[in-house]
Amino acid sequence: MSTPEQHDAVSGRAPRSEQVAPAPGLPADPVGHAPDAEPALQITELAKRFGSKIAVNGITLSIPTGSFYGLVGPNGAGKTTTLSMATGLLRPDHGTVAVHGVDVWAHPVEAKRQIGVLGDGIRLFDRLTGRQLVTYTGMLSGLDRPVVAERTDELLALLDLTADAGQLVTDYSAGMTKKIALACALIHAPRLLVLDEPFESVDPVSAANIRDILAGYVRGGGTVIVSSHSMDLVQRMCDHVAVIAAGRVLAAGTTDEVRQGQTLEDRFVELVGGRHSEEGPAWLRNS
Structure with a gap:
C-alpha cells in the first residue's frame, strides 16, 4: 500500500501522440486527451x-x-x-x-x-433555466456557440433533464440541482x-x-x-x-x-x- x-514523487511526462477516444455519450473534446x-x-x-x-x-x-x-x-x-x-x-x-x-x-x-468541479454547497446562478445555466457555463469556458448547444443537448439527455431544461434552477429539487451542476462540470470536456x-x-x-x-x-x-x-x-x-x-x-x-x-x-x-x-x-x- x-x-x-x-x-511525493512525480513521474516524467509520457509521449502524447496517441489519441484517446471520448467517453461514450459524453461531449467529445476536439483536441483529444492522450495518455500521460x-x-x-x-x-x-x-x-x-x-x-x-x-x-x-x-x-x-x-x-x-x-x-x-x-x-x-x-x-x-x-x-x-x-x-x-x-x-x-x-x-x-x-x-x-x-x-x-x-x-x-x-x-x-x-x-x-x-478541471471540472462539482462542489458541495457551491451556489449556482439559479435564476437561469437549466439549459441557460449549462449554456452559460460552456460559453464561459470559451467554447463556440454551436458546440455549446450540441453538448448541452447531449448532457441534458444523459442526465434525464431535457423535460426540465426550461425550468428555473431555483425550482429544481436537490437531486436535479446536483445533476445540472454535473452537466456544468462536464460541458468543457475536462x-x-x-x-x-x-x-x-x-x-x-x-x-x-x-x-x-x-x-x-x-x-x-x-x-x-x-x-x-x-x-x-x-x-x-x-x-x-x-x-x-x-x-x-x-x-x-x-x-x-x-x-x-x-x-x-x-x-x-x-x-x-x-x-x-x-x-x-x-x-x-x-x-
Whole structure:
C-alpha cells in the first residue's frame, strides 16, 4: 500500500501522440486527451488553518491519470477544504497542487481549463433555466456557440433533464440541482473531474446513471475524484481510495490495498476509530 511519503514523487511526462477516444455519450473534446504517465493531480504538503483550527495538515496525494479515486473521511476531516484548494477555489497556507503538471496557483487559468468541479454547497446562478445555466457555463469556458448547444443537448439527455431544461434552477429539487451542476462540470470536456458528494440527495436511478456516465468518462481517459460518505459506493466504484482524518492522510493506494481484506467501511472505522461498543442506555433498549 502506498504511504503518504511515497506520494511525493512525480513521474516524467509520457509521449502524447496517441489519441484517446471520448467517453461514450459524453461531449467529445476536439483536441483529444492522450495518455500521460504523470499524475492527473499531485498534491504536496498541502495545509490550511482557519484561526486556531488546522483543517488540513500537510496532505500529500498523487492521483493517477485514468483512475477513479475515492476520498473518504469523517465529518470535519478536511476533505472539502482539500478539494477546494486542489481546484483553485481556496488558497492554501502551504503546499503545492499541480493538474497534469500545471501548477494550480502559478498558472490558474491553464490549470482550471483541465478541471471540472462539482462542489458541495457551491451556489449556482439559479435564476437561469437549466439549459441557460449549462449554456452559460460552456460559453464561459470559451467554447463556440454551436458546440455549446450540441453538448448541452447531449448532457441534458444523459442526465434525464431535457423535460426540465426550461425550468428555473431555483425550482429544481436537490437531486436535479446536483445533476445540472454535473452537466456544468462536464460541458468543457475536462481531463479531471472533482466531485464533492455527487450522489447526495440523488435518487437511486439517477445515481446509477451518473455512475455509468463517470465510468465511461474514465474509460475514455479521464480521471475522477469523488468525495463521499458512502463506503459501499466508493468500494464498488473506485479503483483507488484515500482515508483522511483530522487533516491528515491515514491510508492511500488502490482500494484493495487500503481495505486489506476487509470491507472499506470496517477498514475505515479501524483507521479512524470512534466506534462505540455499548448498545446504548438501558431505558432506550427497553422502550
